[in-house]
Amino acid sequence: MHPAYVIYTSGSTGTPKGVAMPGGPLVNLMAWHATVIPGRAGTRVAQFAALSFDASAHELMSALFTGKTLFILDAETRRNPADLAIWLERNAIEELFAPDPVLKVIYEASTEQQRELPVLRDVIQAGEALTADESVHSFYRSQPLCSLHNDYGPTETHVVTAYTLPRDVARWPTSIPIGAPMWNTQVYVLDAGLRPVPMGVSGELYIAGAGLARGYLGRAALTAQRFVACPFGTPGSRMYRTGDLARWRSDGVLDFLGRADEQVKIRGFRIEPGEVSAALSSHPSVGQAAVIAREDQPGQKQLVGYVVAAAGASPDGAELRRHVGQRLPEHMVPAAVVVLEALPLTANGKLDRRALPAPSYGTAVSRAPRTAQEQILAELFAEVLGLEGVGPDDSFFDLGGHSLLATRLVSRIRSTLGVELSIRTLFEAPTVAALDARIDASEAPATALAVLLPLRLRGTRPPLFCIHPGGGLAWPYAGLLRHLPPDQPVYGLQSRNLNDPTHHSAAIDAMAADYLDQIRTVQAKGPYHLLGWSLGGLLAHAIATKLQDQHEVVALLAILDSYPVRPEVDQPQSTDQDILAVLMEDFDGEPIDLGEGPLSFARVKEHFLTRPGAPLASFDGDVLERMFANLRASPGILQTFIPGIVRSDVLLFRATLVEKEENLRSPDAWQPYVKGRIIAHDVACQHGRMMRPEALARIGPILAAALEQTRQTMTSSTEELLP
Secondary structure, eight states: OOEEEEEEEOOTTSOOEEEEEEHHHHHHHHHHHHHHSOOOTTOEEEEOSOTTSTHHHHHHHHHHTTTOEEEEOOHHHHHOHHHHHHHHHHTTOOEEEOOHHHHHHHHHHHHHTTOOOTTOOEEEEOSSOOOOOHHHHHHHHSOTTOEEEEEEOOTTTOOOEEEEOOSSGGGOOSSOOOBEEOTTEEEEEEOTTSOBOOTTOOEEEEEEETTOOOEETTOHHHHHHHEEEOTTSSTTOEEEEEEEEEEEOTTSOEEEEEESSSOEEETTEEEOHHHHHHHHHTSTTEEEEEEEEEEEETTEEEEEEEEEEOTTOOOOHHHHHHHHHTTSOGGGSOSEEEEESSOOBOTTSSBOGGGSOOOOOOOSOSSOOSSHHHHHHHHHHHHHHTOSOOOTTOBTTTTTOOHHHHHHHHHHHHHHHOOOOOHHHHHHSOBHHHHHHHSOGGGOOSGGGSSEEEEEOOOSSOOEEEEOOTTOOOGGGGGGGGGSOTTOOEEEEOOGGGTOTTOOOOOHHHHHHHHHHHHHHHOSSSOEEEEEETHHHHHHHHHHHHHHHTTOOEEEEEEESOOOOOTTSOOOOOOHHHHHHHHHHHHHSSOOOOOSSOOOHHHHHHHHHTSTTOTTTTSOHHHHHHHHHHHHHHHHHHHTOOOOOBOSOEEEEEEOOOSSGGGOOOGGGGGGGBSSOEEEEEESSOGGGTTSHHHHHHHHHHHHHHHHHHHHHHHHHHHHHOO
C-alpha cells in the first residue's frame, strides 16, 4: 500500500524519524470514529493540530469523510487560549481535537471570559496523558451535553485505544484509562520475554492489526527494531513495540503508566532527550550533556539540561537555551540548563538520573517592583510559574516558562489588567519590566480602574471580594494570590471615581450598597467571603450587614487593621502634607526624599508620573488627583459612619508597629458590632504596609486556612441537608 503521508517524529541521535502511514489504517480509523462520534452532515469540526502533527490527519479526514464542516485555525489564534475560546464560540464549534495541556488552558480561558460554549458536543484528547483536576471537572459540570474522549496511539499506529468518559462528572474514575482497542486492532501487554502479563500487572504495550504504519522512511534497521514479528498472529504479521507501560484493568480497559525507555512526552510532543543532548553538545562551550524530564511541581513536566564545561570554557545557561532554540522546535528547548562540574554516575558508570539536582529558576528577587503595574505583573508571573516571587528583571522563559504557560499568563494579564497582548509580545518582552514598558499609556485599561477588578477569575470556590483602602485602588491585593489556593477566585472592589471623574465620595452605607451590586454580578447567592483593609474594613463590615439583612450567609469577614471610629476621641486632622506622605509610601514602600522644602502635589505628581519607572506612569495625572481626594475625604466619611451588627465571626489582623502605644487599638473595639467571635492575629508591620510581602507571609496562610475551613464547613452543612 502506498503511503498516505509521512510525518516525522523525534529521533534519539538527532535525526528525526519519518513514519510512513498507508491509507488502510486511516480508512479503518475513520470507519471506527464515525460510530463513536457519528455527528451529522455539516457538524462543525475545528482543525486545531498543525499539519506536522499526526492528529491533523484525524481531524481532517474524520470531517471530510463524513460530510462535516472543517474550520481551520490560524497559527496566532491556536497559540492564544483567550482568542481560541472566542473563536470556538463565534464559529459554534461542535467537535474539538486537542492534547490535554491545551484543553486545560481553553477551559480556563472559557471560564474567565464566562463563555459556555453551549454547542460543543465532543472533545477528543490525545498525545498526552489525560488528567482531570477540579478545573476540568468544573468545565464539564457546566457542559452536561459535551463528551470527553481519551484517545491513545503513537505516531506509528495513530489511534488504537479510546475511552469515553461518562457525561456525569461524578462517575469519572480517579485515574482515567486509555480504554479498549478500536476495530481490527490487537493490543498486548507483555513482559521482557514477550509473554502476556496478568491483569493488573505492568508490562510494555505492543500493538498489532490494521493500524500499523509501514515503518520508518529509509531506515530499515530502525523499522526492524520497532516493528517486530507478532507471535500471536498469522505468520508474517507484525506488532509495534511502543515503549509505553500499561496494565489491563478488570473491566477490560487499559491504564497508561508512562514510558519504558527514556523517551518522554512534554505538552503532547514526543521527545527523545538524546536529540536535545546532541543539540546542547554541539555548542563549543559544552564538553558533556544530559537531558531529562523533571516534574518538580505536580503537573508541570519540563525538560532540564545538564552540562559539563569543555576545557577552558564557561557555559551560560541562557546562551545554551538560545543555541538549542536555533536548532530545535520550541517544545524541545529545556526550561533550564544546569552547569555541573561532572555528571553524576552510578556504580556501573551510567548516568545517575536521581542524583541530578533540581534547577533553580531564579526565585531570588533582585529588586522590588517600581510601579503598581509592575507589582501586579510580578504577582501574575509568580502565580503562573508556581514560584514564591519573581523580580521585575527576571525572564519568564528563564524561570521555566514555556509556550502553554505563556498563553495562560497572557490570559491572566488580559483578565486582570484588561490589556490585549499577544504571545509574540511576551517572547519579545519576557521580563516584568519589559512587559510593563510595552503596555502603551494610551491603552491604560479601564478594566484596571473599574469598580470590579478581577484579580483571579478561575476556580470553583466562592470568590473572595477585597474592598479597597482609602486611596481607592485594589491592586495591592494581588499580593494575596500566591498565598491562596489556585482555585480561589479573587476580586477587588475599587473606588468608582477612579474611572468616573463625575463621581464624588459618598457615605460608607452608599458605597457598600454600590459594591454589593457589583458583587452580585459575580455571585448571586452566598456563602460570601469579604476582606477589607483600612477604610475597606469598615466597608466590608457594612456589606456583610446588608447581606445578612437579605438573609444571605457571610462565611468569612476578614478585616485588616480597621476599627470603628471612637466619637468620644478627637480625630486628628491630616494635613495635605500627611496625605501626600502616605500616598508616596503606599506606592514606593519607603518615604521618598524629593529634596528640601515641603511636599507639594505638583512635585509628588511629577515623581509618580514622569520619572523613569514612575509608579503610575501608565495613567494620567487625574488618577493621582482622585486618589489624593479619596484619602483627604476618608476621615470625614469615617466619622459619620455608625456600624451595624454582624452575626458572623470576624477575622481581624492588627498592625502592631505604631508610633505611640496609645494608637494601638484593641480587637475589643469591634465587640459592640459583632455577635460572633473576634479572631485576632497580630502582624508586626505598620498600617500602610499590610500588603507588603513580609506582612502577607503571615496574613496569607492564616487567610487561606480560614477560607478552607469555611469551605469544609459549608460542604458538611450541605451534605447534612441531602436525603
